[in-house]
Amino acid sequence: MGSGTWLRLLLTLGALWGVGARETVLGILGEATLLRIPHQLRERTVEFGEASWKKIMEEPLKKKFLLKISGGNPVEYEPERMRFHEQDFSLEILNTSRDDQRLYEYSVNKGSEEEVWQVQLEVFEPVAEPSIRILRRDSSNGSCSLALRCSSQRGDAVSYSWDSRDGGSGGICSGNGSDLALSFPLRSAAFGCVCTARNPVSSRRAAFDAAQCGSQHRGDPGVGTRLLVPLVVLGVILILILIVIVVIVTFRDTCGQICSVKCDQDPSRVTPDPSQVTPASATIYAQVQRVQKPQGTVPNATPLSCTTIYAAATGPPLAPDGAPRSPAGSPTPRGRPALSQEPTTVYASVTLPVA
Structure with a gap:
């Protein structure tokens, strides 16, 4: 049947x-x-x-x-x-x-x-769009080795498969499972691999360009992972130097402002208040000369001599407001300046009468 x-x-x-x-x-x-x-x-x-x-x-x-x-x-x-x-x-x-x-x-x-x-x-649950992550990348002697992983964040019973983007490249991208290992010369890195994530109700794809391996290393072998630590150390040193310079400049400006304030407050540069000035002593130098008698009148004439008199004098008392006070009954004539409170030297000549 x-x-x-x-x-x-x-x-x-x-x-x-x-x-x-x-x-x-x-x-x-x-x-x-x-x-x-x-x-x-x-x-x-x-x-x-x-x-x-x-x-x-x-x-x-x-x-x-x-x-x-x-x-x-x-x-x-x-x-x-x-x-x-x-x-x-x-x-x-x-x-x-x-x-x-x-x-x-x-x-x-x-x-x-x-x-x-x-x-x-x-x-x-349908499959979400997958992503391709590079697990390992090595580039040396003009060739590249890659280890890729394809994964989807959502979906039930998800399976993965790999294929070439254009169906060529000699089946280098063919594979099943989420991981794919590649090894190829850099000069032939003009191809792409496609990962397909699927389950019984949906299917999503993601592509990977093989040129990503050579773009980081081709023509610039010195920029590699092994140089990462020296670059980081150099960056830290530069940052520390910059901080030190900023601190020095800030300290210098602050010190300059403090010194300027102190200099402005120097007591030697403060103008005294005239109301608080104590009247100073004045020294008077006086020269006294004796008058000579006619010759013949005094047989034993004594040679003329001068005597210097030193006297201390003070100015007039101060008024209640601190200004100099004129003597009573003698107003200060117009146009004449007020008496100064500073020391004054007076030279006077006095002629003594002859005995």
């Missing part, structure tokens, strides 16, 4: 035993999922008008009705989550969740017989 005969026989036995054929439907998490029935069961439903959709909660002990058709009229039990399509008797799950991953059953009541169709729903 052919395969078609065996299939019809299994369907017939399943109908007699209350167990029908089963198919698997793949649902996407968060999206709508449609559960369909074969064309043959649609005809049976139209013919008999008695059918139902059920969800098996704890196989095979408990089943929950989602929809009943009686006399051609449908009755929905979860209208907020399920939508029934009368044109083909399919059942749509509006927002598929992981709890919806169960076995569903559609049955047609043909009097004493029941024909059953079972749908196994499997729910998957």
